[in-house]
Amino acid sequence: MNEVVRASAQRVANPVDAIQAVILQRIRLLEYPPGTRLREAELAQEFGVSRTPVREALNRLHHLGLVETRNGVGTVVMQLQLDELAQIYQMRIEVCALIGRLSPNPITCAHVDKARALLEQAQRASKSGASGEYFRINEEINALVQNIIGNSALRSTWDFLYSQASSAWHHVNTEDAFQALIDELEDMIVALEYRDPDAVGSVQGAHIRYGFLRLLRALEENSS
DSSP: OOHHHHHHHHHSSOHHHHHHHHHHHHHHTTSSOTTOEEOHHHHHHHHTSOHHHHHHHHHHHHHTTSEEEETTTEEEEOOOOHHHHHHHHHHHHHHHTTTTTSOOOOOOHHHHHHHHHHHHHHHHHHHHTOHHHHHHHHHHHHHHHHHHOOOHHHHHHHHHHHHHHGGGGGGOOHHHHHHHHHHHHHHHHHHHHTTOHHHHHHHHHHHHHHHHHHHHHHHHHHHO
């Protein structure tokens, strides 16, 4: 049991927010891969709360399209179909063009330093092949881009689509994924060094497209 998580859920005025945030992160980091059953009683015990806030957090995730209720099973993490994922990736690519248009936050040296640090982490993790590190670094890149997005509605949309795309990440080939992550960060650093939010959006759009093409290739290989 994570005592920090439990303390956080018990301390905040609305523990539903804290519980939702933790479960959401676990889904995005594939700690809860598609098909994982989320048991209210076990989660309530972990967070040190009643089942009511856990149920509300799961209901919120249901409305986000990340979990579903199955008869005789309970709440499970969703696995989106290919046509649904294609629409999500298409939307992700389209909103990338808005990053530099809708009042972006100024790009600072801190953004550049963060991207460089993530590149070093990715290079080290690539040698060890630690798949968990891939998802954590990807999460940090997402946070970095969100920090540049100045429009709150766009920021929410960006994060929502990112969360839904996580349904496909268990198909990722670790070796290919790390190289793609390194390529993305190298391109991102150049865009950040020029303080160009439009270029940041272009980099994200290109690599999201590449990511979907890798997904299609992985699915084809698994079905052959």
